[in-house]
Amino acid sequence: MSAAERVFAVLLRAYPADFRMAYGREMMLVFRDQRRSGLRGLRFWVECSWDVARSAPPLRVQSWRSQWQRDSQFTEGIAMRVTMAILSILIGTFETVNALAEGRAAAAAGFDGAALFAVAVGVVAGVLLLAAGVAQAVRSARAPALALGAAITCLTVFVLIGVLLPRMSIFSTILGIGFPIILLLFLRFGRGQAARMVA
Amino acid sequence: MPRPAGGPRSPESYLPLTPATFQILMALVDGERHGYAIMTEVTERSEHTLRLGAGTLYGSLKRLLEEGLVDEGAERTDPEMGDERRRYYRITKFGLSVAKAEARRLEAVVRVARQKKLIGVRPA
Numbered sequence: 001m002s003a004a005e006r007v008f009a010v011l012l013r014a015y016p017a018d019f020r021m022a023y024g025r026e027m028m029l030v031f032r033d034q035r036r037s038g039l040r041g042l043r044f045w046v047e048c049s050w051d052v053a054r055s056a057p058p059l060r061v062q063s064w065r066s067q068w069q070r071d072s073q074f075t076e077g078i079a080m081r082v083t084m085a086i087l088s089i090l091i092g093t094f095e096t097v098n099a100l101a102e103g104r105a106a107a108a109a110g111f112d113g114a115a116l117f118a119v120a121v122g123v124v125a126g127v128l129l130l131a132a133g134v135a136q137a138v139r140s141a142r143a144p145a146l147a148l149g150a151a152i153t154c155l156t157v158f159v160l161i162g163v164l165l166p167r168m169s170i171f172s173t174i175l176g177i178g179f180p181i182i183l184l185l186f187l188r189f190g191r192g193q194a195a196r197m198v199a
Numbered sequence: 200m201p202r203p204a205g206g207p208r209s210p211e212s213y214l215p216l217t218p219a220t221f222q223i224l225m226a227l228v229d230g231e232r233h234g235y236a237i238m239t240e241v242t243e244r245s246e247h248t249l250r251l252g253a254g255t256l257y258g259s260l261k262r263l264l265e266e267g268l269v270d271e272g273a274e275r276t277d278p279e280m281g282d283e284r285r286r287y288y289r290i291t292k293f294g295l296s297v298a299k300a301e302a303r304r305l306e307a308v309v310r311v312a313r314q315k316k317l318i319g320v321r322p323a
Contacts, residue, residue, distance in 0.1 A: 015254070023257040026234050029283055030253045033235040051252025059258055 004035060011048065014056035016063035081136060084186050088133025088147070091179045096126030098172045118165045125154040125176065148187055155180035210293070210300040218249055219259050224268065224290055224298040231272045233285035234260070260288060268294030
């Protein structure tokens with residue numbers, strides 16, 4: 001590499017790294033061709049420097065902007081996944097504890113078959129939600145399948161309990177129906193986006 | 200390279216092109232060219248009124264590639280320029296329609312300038 005090429009290589013540092021990776025070698029070839037064609041002297045160097053001073057800043061700004069967009073999408077993706085994991089854990093725990101409390105109350109009043117069934121499926125749905133939340137939090141490969149299973153089971157269980165055996169509290173039933181719907185929407189529309197952002 | 204998402208844009212929506220962009224597209228109308236060949240053609244065709252630096256050239260090519268107006272051809276050597284492998288660029292069908300739209304726009308500008316006798320009048 002000649003001294004002039006070394007100076008031009010220093011000038012190229014003004015461009016963003018991704019641009020240099022893509023076009024640095026080509027630009028150096030063009031510079032070499034210009035020198036071969038007889039372009040030299042102060043005027044040539046002034047033109048080279050002016051060209052770098054004029055073209056590098058917009059490319060830098062463009063590179064920063066796309067980097068910033070990638071970073072914020074990445075953060076958004078993580079925030080979405082963590083929020084869904086925390087909500088799944090909290091609501092799963094709440095539904096499990098609530099189903100057990102309902103069971104205890106039903107036991108005090110004398111168990112019947114319907115109450116036992118409601119308590120059992122309530123506990124299963126709550127534990128499934130809890131497991132789905134933990135799987136999402138630890139980024140398990142099974143998390144999407146587990147979350148889908150938990151959401152469908154929970155939704156079915158709480159709709160059935162709400163319609164056929166209205167023994168659970170209204171709050172627990174609304175939460176048991178509402179959250180699985182949100183989880184299903186996240187799995188359908190948000191997860192792919194979140195996965196792309198986090199990947 | 201595919202055109203950016205968000206629906207297809209009409210060639211007219213790219214107008215007016217910067218002189219450098221239009222000259223680069225015009226240099227590619229006749230066929231594939233590598234960077235230095237584009238640069239020399241632009242200098243010669245503009246009668247040395249427009250000299251593209253390497254940064255301006257490749258900055259414009261990057262944007263043209265992203266917008267789907269130009270495509271990358273195969274990388275090969277130019278027998279006249281030594282044995283280094285060079286990346287060749289070619290205009291896309293869409294790039295050609297943008298160049299044609301810009302040429303029509305400039306033609307209209309020239310027509311008006313002629314009507315107003317700004318050009319085409321011999322000096323007394």
